[in-house]
Amino acid sequence: MLLDMYASMLRIRLFEEKIVDLYPEQEMKCPVHLCIGQEAIAAGVCLNLRKDDYVFSNHRGHGHALAKGSAMRPLMAEFYGKVTGCSRGKGGSMHIIDVENGILGTSAIVAGGIPMGVGAALASSIRKDGRVTVIFFGDGAYDEGALYESFNFASLKKLPVVFFCENNFYATNSHQSARQSACRISEAASAFDAHGVCIDGNDVIEVYKATQDSINRARKGGGPSLIEAKTYRWKGHVGPEADYEKGCRPKEELLYWMERCPVKVMRELLLSRSVATESELAGIATSVTDEIEDAVKFAKESEYPPLSDLLTDVYAPVKETL
Amino acid sequence: MPWTKVYSNKAEFEKALSDNKDLRGLAYKDALLEATSQMLESDETVFVIGEGIDDPGGVFGSTKGLHLKFGRERVMDSPLAENGITGVAVGAAVAGMRPILVHMRVDFIPLTIDQIVNHAAKWRYMFGGKVSVPVVIRSMIGRGWGSAAQHSQSLQSLFTNIPGLKVVMPATPYDAKGLLRASVYDGNPVVFIEHRWLYEHMGHVPAEPYTVPLGKAVTRRAGRDATIVAVSYMVYESMCAADILKNEGIDCEVIDFRTLKPLDMPHILESVSKTGRLVIADTGWKDTGIGSEIIARVVEDGFGVLKAPPERVNLPEAPTPASPALEKAYYPGKNEIAAAVRRVVKRG
Ligand SMILES: Cc1ncc(C[n+]2csc(CCOP(=O)(O)OP(=O)(O)O)c2C)c(N)n1
Ligand SMILES: [Mg+2]
Numbered sequence: 001m002l003l004d005m006y007a008s009m010l011r012i013r014l015f016e017e018k019i020v021d022l023y024p025e026q027e028m029k030c031p032v033h034l035c036i037g038q039e040a041i042a043a044g045v046c047l048n049l050r051k052d053d054y055v056f057s058n059h060r061g062h063g064h065a066l067a068k069g070s071a072m073r074p075l076m077a078e079f080y081g082k083v084t085g086c087s088r089g090k091g092g093s094m095h096i097i098d099v100e101n102g103i104l105g106t107s108a109i110v111a112g113g114i115p116m117g118v119g120a121a122l123a124s125s126i127r128k129d130g131r132v133t134v135i136f137f138g139d140g141a142y143d144e145g146a147l148y149e150s151f152n153f154a155s156l157k158k159l160p161v162v163f164f165c166e167n168n169f170y171a172t173n174s175h176q177s178a179r180q181s182a183c184r185i186s187e188a189a190s191a192f193d194a195h196g197v198c199i200d201g202n203d204v205i206e207v208y209k210a211t212q213d214s215i216n217r218a219r220k221g222g223g224p225s226l227i228e229a230k231t232y233r234w235k236g237h238v239g240p241e242a243d244y245e246k247g248c249r250p251k252e253e254l255l256y257w258m259e260r261c262p263v264k265v266m267r268e269l270l271l272s273r274s275v276a277t278e279s280e281l282a283g284i285a286t287s288v289t290d291e292i293e294d295a296v297k298f299a300k301e302s303e304y305p306p307l308s309d310l311l312t313d314v315y316a317p318v319k320e321t322l
Numbered sequence: 323m324p325w326t327k328v329y330s331n332k333a334e335f336e337k338a339l340s341d342n343k344d345l346r347g348l349a350y351k352d353a354l355l356e357a358t359s360q361m362l363e364s365d366e367t368v369f370v371i372g373e374g375i376d377d378p379g380g381v382f383g384s385t386k387g388l389h390l391k392f393g394r395e396r397v398m399d400s401p402l403a404e405n406g407i408t409g410v411a412v413g414a415a416v417a418g419m420r421p422i423l424v425h426m427r428v429d430f431i432p433l434t435i436d437q438i439v440n441h442a443a444k445w446r447y448m449f450g451g452k453v454s455v456p457v458v459i460r461s462m463i464g465r466g467w468g469s470a471a472q473h474s475q476s477l478q479s480l481f482t483n484i485p486g487l488k489v490v491m492p493a494t495p496y497d498a499k500g501l502l503r504a505s506v507y508d509g510n511p512v513v514f515i516e517h518r519w520l521y522e523h524m525g526h527v528p529a530e531p532y533t534v535p536l537g538k539a540v541t542r543r544a545g546r547d548a549t550i551v552a553v554s555y556m557v558y559e560s561m562c563a564a565d566i567l568k569n570e571g572i573d574c575e576v577i578d579f580r581t582l583k584p585l586d587m588p589h590i591l592e593s594v595s596k597t598g599r600l601v602i603a604d605t606g607w608k609d610t611g612i613g614s615e616i617i618a619r620v621v622e623d624g625f626g627v628l629k630a631p632p633e634r635v636n637l638p639e640a641p642t643p644a645s646p647a648l649e650k651a652y653y654p655g656k657n658e659i660a661a662a663v664r665r666v667v668k669r670g
Contacts (some may be wrong), residue, residue, distance in 0.1 A: 019489055029468050029649075030467065031468065031469070031473075040631030061584055081649075083647075089644065089647070089648065091471075092468040092470045094473075095472075108472045108473060109472055110402050111402070140402045144402055145403060166569065171373075172373075179399070233457065247378045248378055304646070305645050309643070310643060310651055310652060311639065314641070
């Protein structure tokens with residue numbers, strides 16, 4: 001399991017770093033919101049999930065999809081605006097979908113995915129299909145009324161859903177303390193008679209355990225939980241660059257969190273406990289790198305959507321009713 | 323006149339500046355900033371609120387540094403709570419303030435429709451005129467670089483359907499400054515929509531405070547053969563189209579209506595009566611868009627003036643695609659406007 005955690009985090013890290021390298025070529029013509037520094041959350045959560053469990057993500061969603069099992073090819077192709085992309089090039093990096101892996105689409109409206117996630121959980125509960133829904137959202141989305149309306153409903157109906165807040169302390173450049181009176185996100189759960197917990201989002205084991213507990217509750221009909229995981233994004237809100245030079249955030253803050261790099265910490269743990277050797281870890285890195293190179297090649301070589309796609313998919317075809 | 327002119331590029335404006343020492347050049351975004359700063363300076367009831375307005379970028383430059391000058395009590399960052407904060411601004415307006423609320427993208431306004439449509443627009447009427455709602459809701463249309471379906475919409479026509487609201491879309495730096503001030507002092511809820519692709523456009527902007535009246539169109543270019551009625555960024559594209567058509571011997575009049583509600587129909591009708599031909603260029607979708615309204619009113623108020631069926635230049639009937647291949651095909655511009663004018667001229 002520890003090795004799986006490491007591999008999943010590394011897969012996200014290297015994928016995002018590849019985007020950092022490629023973005024200046026200006027071929028990936030869409031905004032990218034990177035999750036470098038926050039990998040422990042996606043990895044730790046999704047290792048608890050079944051393939052058919054639902055995940056609702058947000059604008060910063062590459063890691064969630066990768067951890068949930070999405071292949072790299074359709075993601076990378078989507079970022080390149082190609083017809084082979086997960087959304088046929090119509091969505092770009094903020095609008096990831098992978099229906100087979102339980103991702104029914106991703107909203108770039110902050111908190112837009114939260115009520116929809118509750119809706120998916122409602123569907124599971126009506127169908128009694130045993131699925132759990134995890135909704136990822138940021139500390140910024142915590143400001144939105146949609147969260148409270150949805151949370152109350154989820155709790156009222158004891159829906160199988162986990163509200164997972166990635167608290168990286170900022171919404172674009174606005175600090176949590178400039179937006180929230182209390183800054184104790186997980187405590188909101190008690191107002192809805194739900195389980196709430198605040199954890200270290202850079203500790204993948206802690207993320208895994210906290211999520212396991214909440215998912216068990218949810219599957220057993222115990223209703224929703226709210227997990228707040230504290231973490232930090234290393235890059236600017238959008239794009240491949242760091243943002244401290246622009247005066248958006250203090251550099252010391254970034255350095256503090258880089259010390260607590262989830263990938264590095266796990267690597268050291270694996271080696272010190274002799275769970276894996278250097279060469280085994282190198283082997284994981286090689287296979288991830290191969291997967292990335294393949295995805296980039298695939299994306300670059302794929303075709304753009306034909307112009308006729310401009311007007312397709314606006315409506316679903318109307319089936320003849322019997 | 324320098325204040326009605328649309329400069330198609332920086333070089334053209336710089337030439338105008340060197341020819342006329344009285345001109346003062348400012349970018350659209352700086353004109354908005356200057357208007358806001360002057361109102362904050364002179365009027366204690368004015369305050370600005372919005373997500374990220376005090377961050378280093380300052381809403382693409384249009385609120386940059388205002389919090390340093392006027393303090394965070396009057397220039398305040400807001401939680402990500404669009405509907406709630408819009409209601410807060412509406413309530414503050416009813417209580418005697420003049421809030422300028424900023425939603426960085428028009429796409430976030432749908433979250434606030436309840437406060438705008440059910441509250442701001444109706445509050446005065448519902449209470450027999452006892453109170454009014456002097457709030458300005460600034461918002462920006464984004465475009466390009468795969469912004470995609472949720473970050474590039476032009477939703478102005480949602481609001482023109484609602485009595486009690488006014489809807490403004492400035493196309494030049496001069497109008498950005500003057501219309502913003504007029505909107506703040508209009509005394510009614512005004513939805514003020516800016517276009518990101520205009521933000522760097524330069525133009526003549528006097529230093530002192532002034533207003534440009536709401537509900538007044540302006541002729542950007544006089545011509546005999548066809549009238550192009552445009553708004554916001556499409557004014558600029560229409561001017562370019564008129565240049566292209568001039569070389570073909572088609573002389574276009576370009577009218578910028580500036581305010582979508584109220585609409586300056588006398589001005590538009592006067593031009594259409596002269597040319598007999600009408601093309602409308604809007605940044606949004608076609609169905610029940612502002613072009614539908616303009617054509618309806620031309621027919622209602624000036625039945626018989628048209629020599630040929632009018633045309634509308636709009637976005638295709640689909641959300642915005644992310645892919646650069648599709649995005650390029652998505653946006654109409656000067657060529658589509660010119661083609662529409664040619665067709666209209668050919669038909670009568
Ligand atoms: C309703 C809405 N308001 C504002 C925005 C602009 N916006 C996009 S992401 C973002 C910050 C979100 O912060 P958070 O939820 O903490 O997520 P993070 O970016 O930190 O991962 C903002 C303000 C938006 N997309 N939708
Ligand atoms: Mg955040």
